[in-house]
Amino acid sequence: MSTRPPEDDRRPGELSVRELLRWTWRQVTSMRTALILLLLLALAAIPGSIIPQEGVDSLKTSNWQSDHPKLTPVYERLGLFSVYDSPWFSAIYILLMLSLVGCIVPRTFHYWRGLRAKPPAAPRNLTRLPEHATYATAEAPDVVLERARTALRKRRYRLTVDGDAVSAERGYLREAGNLVFHLSVLVVLVGFALGSMFGYKGGVILLVGDQYGFSNNLTQYDDFDPGSLFHASGMEPFSFTIDDFDVDWLTTGPRAGMARGFESHLSYQETPGSPEKKYDLKVNHPLSIGNTDVFLIGHGYAPVITVKDGNGDEVYSGPTVFLPVDQSFQSIGVVKAPDAEPTQIGLEGEFYPTVAFSKQTGSYYSLLGKPLDPMVSMLVYTGDLGMDTGAPQSVYALDKARTTMLTKKNGAPYRIDLRPGQTVSLPNGLGTVSFDGLQRWNKIQISQTPGKWIALAGVVLALLGLLGSLFIRPRRVWVRARREGGGTLVEVAALDRSGGGDMAAVVDEVVAAIQNRREDES
Structure with a gap:
C-alpha cells in the first residue's frame, strides 16, 4: 500500500507559523531595519530634550503643565513627560538591540571564516584586470615567484602559491572595523x-x-x-x-x-x-x-524675608528661594505664612537683582544679573492657603483657589516693593513684611x-572601528610567472576591493620590488 505526503491546503503565498517567525526575524535583524530603528531612537529622544521631564526638573514640568492645561492630558497619556521611561521608547530601544545582535553575530562568524580563508586563486587572464603589468625575463619562473612572495610578505600580504601564480591579500581588518563599529553601538546601548x-x-x-x-x-x-x-x-x-x-x-x-x-x-x-x-x-x-x-x-538668589502678623508675632523668617526666569536672573517666588493671625498670608512676586523700570510697559525688569540694586516686588493674598488639607504642595507655587488678593481703593492690585533693609506695613492691620538681606543658592x-x-x-x-573602516583598504595582488618561448613571462595585477584606490602605483611597486631584488642579487 503506497503512502502519499499530506496535501498542503495553504493558499499561494501563505506562510506557516515557522516561516512567518523566520521572515519576521530576518526583517528585524536586517541592516536596513537597524538603521531605521537607530533613526527612530534619535527622533524619539527629541521630545525628551524639548518637553520638561519629571525626572529632571519636576518644578519646571509642573509649571509647564499649569501653562498648558489642554495639552497636558495628551502628553501624559503619551508619556512625554517621562520619555526615557515610556513603553514606546523602551520598545524602540529593545528592538534596536535585538536588530544589532542579529546583524553582528552572523557577520562575526562570516568574518571569522573570511579571516581564516586563503587568498583567492589568480584569475586565468590577469591582463583583463583594470590595473596590470607584464614583462619578460630570462630567469626561471620559480625564482621570480619566490622573489615575489618575499616582496609581498614584507608588505604584510597574506600569501598562497597555486601552481605558477602567487596570490596575496591584505586589508582583512577593514571588515573588523565595520564589526567593531556596529558592536560599539550595542555597547553604548548596554551602558545607557x-x-x-x-x-x-x-x-x-x-x-x-x-x-x-x-x-x-x-x-x-x-x-x-x-x-x-x-x-x-x-x-x-x-x-x-x-x-x-x-x-x-x-x-x-x-x-x-x-x-x-x-x-x-x-x-x-x-x-x-x-x-x-x-x-x-x-x-x-x-x-x-x-x-x-x-x-x-x-x-540664583534667596531674599531674606520676615513676615509678622497682626499680633506682631513673627510667622515667617528666612531666606526664600526665588527661581530665575531669564539670563538677567529676574526670578519668581512665593512666601507662605499659614500661622498668621487673623488670617493666613501669602506673597507672590518677582525679585530683580538690578531693578529698572520700563516706561513703555509700565513694569519693572532686571537690568543685570549682578545684584547692584536688588528689589522684591510681591502681591499679597489672604485666606486659606490650602496647607491644612494634607495634599502635597510645591514650595515654589501658591495655591490661590481659596484666597483673596489685596487691592487698592481703585481696584488695582496691592503690591509691595522692598529693597534690602526696608519694611512695609500691610493694610487692615494684617502685619508687616521686611526685606532683611540677600543670600545665594546653588542647584x-x-x-x-x-x-x-x-x-x-x-x-x-x-x-576605532570607524577609523579602521575608513583607512584600511582591502587589496589583492597576483603574480604569475610561466615559460613562454625562450624566457619567462611575468604578469602582475592588483585589485582594490573598496574602490577608488590607486592600484597602478601598487602594481608598479610590486614590479619594481621584484626587479630591484634581481638587480641587487646580480
Whole structure:
C-alpha cells in the first residue's frame, strides 16, 4: 500500500507559523531595519530634550503643565513627560538591540571564516584586470615567484602559491572595523541601559553657607529619579556644605552684567566621621565620590524675608528661594505664612537683582544679573492657603483657589516693593513684611551612572572601528610567472576591493620590488 505526503491546503503565498517567525526575524535583524530603528531612537529622544521631564526638573514640568492645561492630558497619556521611561521608547530601544545582535553575530562568524580563508586563486587572464603589468625575463619562473612572495610578505600580504601564480591579500581588518563599529553601538546601548536601570539622578537646591548642608539620603532630595532596579543601599554615604560661591561677571561688551563663570567652594566628607576635604565645584567639573558625581547646574538668589502678623508675632523668617526666569536672573517666588493671625498670608512676586523700570510697559525688569540694586516686588493674598488639607504642595507655587488678593481703593492690585533693609506695613492691620538681606543658592545634581564607563568604551570602540573602516583598504595582488618561448613571462595585477584606490602605483611597486631584488642579487 503506497503512502502519499499530506496535501498542503495553504493558499499561494501563505506562510506557516515557522516561516512567518523566520521572515519576521530576518526583517528585524536586517541592516536596513537597524538603521531605521537607530533613526527612530534619535527622533524619539527629541521630545525628551524639548518637553520638561519629571525626572529632571519636576518644578519646571509642573509649571509647564499649569501653562498648558489642554495639552497636558495628551502628553501624559503619551508619556512625554517621562520619555526615557515610556513603553514606546523602551520598545524602540529593545528592538534596536535585538536588530544589532542579529546583524553582528552572523557577520562575526562570516568574518571569522573570511579571516581564516586563503587568498583567492589568480584569475586565468590577469591582463583583463583594470590595473596590470607584464614583462619578460630570462630567469626561471620559480625564482621570480619566490622573489615575489618575499616582496609581498614584507608588505604584510597574506600569501598562497597555486601552481605558477602567487596570490596575496591584505586589508582583512577593514571588515573588523565595520564589526567593531556596529558592536560599539550595542555597547553604548548596554551602558545607557545599565545606567538607567541601576543608577539614579536627583536634584537639590542648597543655600550658600547653610550650616546643615546636604547628606546623601532620599529625604534630602528635592526631586529624585531612580532606575527600575535601583536600591537605596547603593548610595554613597557622603555629605557636603557650600561654604562660598563666586560668580565671574562680564563687565564689558554687549553681554556686560551677565555671568561668565561660576564656582562653588565645598567642604565634604566621603563617609561619616572621615576627614573633611575641600573641592571647588565648577560647571562640567563634577566632584566624584565613589561611583557618584556631584554637578553644579544652576544658581540664583534667596531674599531674606520676615513676615509678622497682626499680633506682631513673627510667622515667617528666612531666606526664600526665588527661581530665575531669564539670563538677567529676574526670578519668581512665593512666601507662605499659614500661622498668621487673623488670617493666613501669602506673597507672590518677582525679585530683580538690578531693578529698572520700563516706561513703555509700565513694569519693572532686571537690568543685570549682578545684584547692584536688588528689589522684591510681591502681591499679597489672604485666606486659606490650602496647607491644612494634607495634599502635597510645591514650595515654589501658591495655591490661590481659596484666597483673596489685596487691592487698592481703585481696584488695582496691592503690591509691595522692598529693597534690602526696608519694611512695609500691610493694610487692615494684617502685619508687616521686611526685606532683611540677600543670600545665594546653588542647584546641585547628584547622579550615579553604573554604565557610564561601558558607554565611554563603546564610544572609543566606535571611533576605532570607524577609523579602521575608513583607512584600511582591502587589496589583492597576483603574480604569475610561466615559460613562454625562450624566457619567462611575468604578469602582475592588483585589485582594490573598496574602490577608488590607486592600484597602478601598487602594481608598479610590486614590479619594481621584484626587479630591484634581481638587480641587487646580480
